Amino acid sequence: QTDIAFIEDHNNWDIVKATQYGIFDRCKELVEAGYDVRKPDKENVTLLHWAAINNRVELVKYYISKGAIVDQLGGDLNATPLHWATRHGHLSMVVTLMKYGADPSLVDREGFTCLHLAVQFQHMSIIAYIVAKGQDVDALDMNGQTPLILATRKIIGPEPTRFLTKLNASINIADKVQQNTPLHWAVMSGNVAAAVVLLDAGANVEAENAMGETPLTMAHQNRYPWLIQRLTEANLAKSRSHFMMKLFKSFKKYELFLLLLVSVAMIWVTGYIADLDSDSWLLKVITHFPYGRFSLNNMKDVVQIAFALSVAGCSYYFYKTFTAGPGYLQSSEEDKKRTVVTLAEAGCLDPRLFCTMCLIQKPLRSKHCVICDCCVARFDHHSIWVGCCVGAGNHRYFVSFLLFLFTTIIWMTYGHMTYWSTHCATTYQQNGLWTLMTEIVSCSAWLVWIFLLVLFHASWVIFMLINQLYQILYLGVTSSERMSLVKHSHAGHSLGIRQNPFNRGCFQNLVDFFQCRCLGLFKPNKIDWTQQYNVGFEQPKANGFEFV
Numbered sequence: 001q002t003d004i005a006f007i008e009d010h011n012n013w014d015i016v017k018a019t020q021y022g023i024f025d026r027c028k029e030l031v032e033a034g035y036d037v038r039k040p041d042k043e044n045v046t047l048l049h050w051a052a053i054n055n056r057v058e059l060v061k062y063y064i065s066k067g068a069i070v071d072q073l074g075g076d077l078n079a080t081p082l083h084w085a086t087r088h089g090h091l092s093m094v095v096t097l098m099k100y101g102a103d104p105s106l107v108d109r110e111g112f113t114c115l116h117l118a119v120q121f122q123h124m125s126i127i128a129y130i131v132a133k134g135q136d137v138d139a140l141d142m143n144g145q146t147p148l149i150l151a152t153r154k155i156i157g158p159e160p161t162r163f164l165t166k167l168n169a170s171i172n173i174a175d176k177v178q179q180n181t182p183l184h185w186a187v188m189s190g191n192v193a194a195a196v197v198l199l200d201a202g203a204n205v206e207a208e209n210a211m212g213e214t215p216l217t218m219a220h221q222n223r224y225p226w227l228i229q230r231l232t233e234a235n236l237a238k239s240r241s242h243f244m245m246k247l248f249k250s251f252k253k254y255e256l257f258l259l260l261l262v263s264v265a266m267i268w269v270t271g272y273i274a275d276l277d278s279d280s281w282l283l284k285v286i287t288h289f290p291y292g293r294f295s296l297n298n299m300k301d302v303v304q305i306a307f308a309l310s311v312a313g314c315s316y317y318f319y320k321t322f323t324a325g326p327g328y329l330q331s332s333e334e335d336k337k338r339t340v341v342t343l344a345e346a347g348c349l350d351p352r353l354f355c356t357m358c359l360i361q362k363p364l365r366s367k368h369c370v371i372c373d374c375c376v377a378r379f380d381h382h383s384i385w386v387g388c389c390v391g392a393g394n395h396r397y398f399v400s401f402l403l404f405l406f407t408t409i410i411w412m413t414y415g416h417m418t419y420w421s422t423h424c425a426t427t428y429q430q431n432g433l434w435t436l437m438t439e440i441v442s443c444s445a446w447l448v449w450i451f452l453l454v455l456f457h458a459s460w461v462i463f464m465l466i467n468q469l470y471q472i473l474y475l476g477v478t479s480s481e482r483m484s485l486v487k488h489s490h491a492g493h494s495l496g497i498r499q500n501p502f503n504r505g506c507f508q509n510l511v512d513f514f515q516c517r518c519l520g521l522f523k524p525n526k527i528d529w530t531q532q533y534n535v536g537f538e539q540p541k542a543n544g545f546e547f548v
Contacts, residue, residue, distance in 0.1 A: 019047050022056040037068045045074045052081035052097065055090040060097065070102045079108035086114045089123040094130070095345050104130050111142025119147040119160050124356050125349040127160060128167070132340035137169045144176025152186040152194045161186075161194040163356055168333075171203045179210040187218045187227055195227055205234045303418075307411040313404035318386060321398045326391030327377030327530055331360045364532045365502075367480050378529040380478040385460070392529040396514050399472070402465040409458045416451050419444070472513050476503030 010023045015035055018026040027047075031037060040046050048068045051059040060081070064070060071080045082102040085093035094114075098104065104114035115135050118126040127147075131137050138146045145153075148169040151161045161182070165171060174181050180188070183203040186195040195215075199205070208214055216235065219227040331339070336359040343349040343361060354361055357368050358375045367379035369389050378392035390398045424439045441448050471477050477485070477500060504512065504525070511522045 015047065016041055016050060019050045019056065019059055020054050022054065022059060024058055024062070027059055028062065031062075031066055037063045037066045038072065040072075040074055043075065046072050046081070048072065048081045049074050049084055052090070052093050053084040053088055055085070055088075055093050057092055057096050060093065061100075064100050070097060070100050071106060077108045077110060080106055082106075082114055083108050083112075083117060086117045086123065086126055087121055089121065089126065091123070091125050091129065091344060091349060092347060094126055098129075098133060099345075104133070104135050105139065107142055113139055113141060115139055115147050116141050116145075116150055119151050119164070120154060122155060122160055124160060124163055125344065125354075127163065128340045128354075128356070128359065129344040129349065131167050132337040132344075137164065137167050138173055140176065146170070146173055146175075146182075148173075148182045149175055149180070149185055152182045152191055152198070153189055156189070156191050156193070158193040158197050161191075162197045165197060165201045166357060166359060171198055171201050172207060174207070174209065179208075181207045181209075181215075183207065183215045184209055184213070184218060187215045187224065187231075188222065190222065190224060190227075192224075192227060196230065199230060199234050205231055303411060303414060307408070307415065310404055310408040310411055314401060314408050317397050317401035317404055321386045321390070321394045321401050322388060324394040324397055326379070326389040326395075327393035328372070328389075329358065329360055329363065329366060329375040329377060329530060331358070336360060361533065363530055364534065365478065365481065365529060378478060379480050381480060395478075399465075399468050399513075402461055402468065405457070405461050406465055409454055409461060412450070412454050413458075416447060416454070419447060473506045473509050476500060476509050 010018060010021070010026050013021075013023065013026055015027055015030040018030070037047050046068065048060060048063050048070070049072075050056075051063060071082070073080060075084070077083070080102065082094065082097045082104060083106075085097060086104075107113055108117075112120070113135075115127065115130050115137070116139075118130060138148075140146060141150070146169065148161065148164045148171065151164060155161075171183075172181050174184075178184075181204065183195060183198045183205065184207070185191075186198060205216060206214055213221075216228065216231040219231055339361050340349065340354075340359065343354055348354070352362075355368050355375050357373065360375060362368075362375060363377055365378040366375050368375045369379065369382050371382045372389055376389045376391040378395070380390040380395055380398075382389045383398065386398065386401070388394075420440055420443065423443050467479075471479060471482055475482065481500075503509065508525075510516065512525045515524045515526065516522050517524065
């Protein structure tokens with residue numbers, strides 16, 4: 001009752017209080033009665049300041065229409081309404097004021113522009129919007145410092161340092177007073193996380209300030225052992241960076257071929273050592289393998305053909321998974337700025353819709369992969385088995401790879417059993433397990449080595465294949481979405497996983513996923529997940545299922 005009486009009594013409020021609480025009718029009544037909207041109060045604060053700090057967008061529009069000065073200075077900090085809105089993280093107010101011509105490059109009494117304030121208070125969306133609207137990301141404040149320098153000086157942690165590097169802030173620009181680079185300031189502040197971000201971005205570790213000090217010198221002076229180690233490693237890396245860069249580029253060019261070559265070579269060398277003659281017993285003991293020989297001559301032709309087809313299919317789909325790409329989402333700098341402005345002005349510059357790492361609008365079901373450092377369309381997971389992400393572009397190839405790898409494992413297991421039943425006279429019933437194992441190892445150490453590899457890969461292939469087919473056919477979700485649902489369930493939310501808008505039933509899920517047409521008998525639903533931003537109908541959020 002007290003709250004109701006408080007609200008109903010606003011007819012007697014003065015215009016400042018009415019503005020603070022957003023009572024539009026009372027404010028309009030007083031302005032129409034002759035109140036000058038440009039008149040500051042006793043604290044030298046205008047109505048536009050009070051509306052901005054309280055995020056009263058409609059009042060700001062009204063006051064500007066009545067002659068309020070959009071960049072009027074006021075308050076103890078001699079700041080503009082835009083400064084006030086920026087300090088408090090009101091993106092919608094920042095957008096409104098800048099639409100009416102507010103200048104983000106103006107400085108307050110502390111010498112900060114709006115960009116510097118947004119960095120200082122870690123309002124990432126406002127940082128992105130101001131830069132996208134044309135503000136120089138390396139703008140200097142009155143102390144000659146860039147936003148990146150301010151971030152490394154005052155904010156312990158990787159953000160917003162990492163975010164500013166994504167916005168192409170200069171990582172080696174020095175301040176105008178002491179000539180310290182952002183890396184100097186990160187070291188002086190003991191800001192380890194920011195220093196790591198700068199080093200990963202290629203900051204110059206040999207830069208000297210006005211006193212001739214490098215970041216490494218400062219680390220020694222301040223006795224930061226971990227920073228000393230990282231900076232020393234960076235110095236050593238720089239000295240051999242040219243050679244390493246050439247080697248890295250060569251490796252990336254032939255990465256798939258080299259990975260396969262090294263893998264086959266390691267398997268062959270290990271098996272060769274295990275299968276050496278008896279006079280090399282010392283080497284065999286070191287590698288924990290006795291000797292033996294293996295031949296496939298006793299396998300049936302049909303098994304050999306089936307095995308060869310399985311290996312061919314496995315190799316082909318591994319190649320397709322690796323080379324097709326998962327559907328990395330990329331955009332030009334101009335497109336990124338345009339996206340930021342569009343989303344901000346639509347009130348949608350939200351981490352669920354906007355990736356602060358890639359600076360793009362996230363399509364439905366996409367996610368940023370921290371390993372690849374890129375957003376992936378309909379992200380499933382980052383696979384260590386194929387060395388890349390699995391997403392919209394290569395998911396069906398990956399599942400096909402698992403299917404053929406599974407059949408390869410079956411035929412290899414069958415081959416092992418056939419060989420041992422033919423070449424090993426000992427049986428479990430006659431001589432027991434230990435004698436049987438000894439006979440198997442003596443028969444062919446190489447074969448045992450290959451069988452151990454088969455068992456190892458069978459352990460993850462079977463689990464992953466069953467899990468993938470269950471998610472794709474029965475649930476209609478990706479691994480990433482399922483993990484998100486598990487987190488929601490642990491937080492006490494009901495799953496409702498079967499009600500998700502992408503589950504079209506087992507058969508249709510199968511047709512859609514593998515794009516099965518069968519001469520026109522089936523009609524798969526083909527969706528470009530790199531451009532899909534909505535499902536076309538309301539999402540069931542009540543059950544905790546959010547596709548972002």
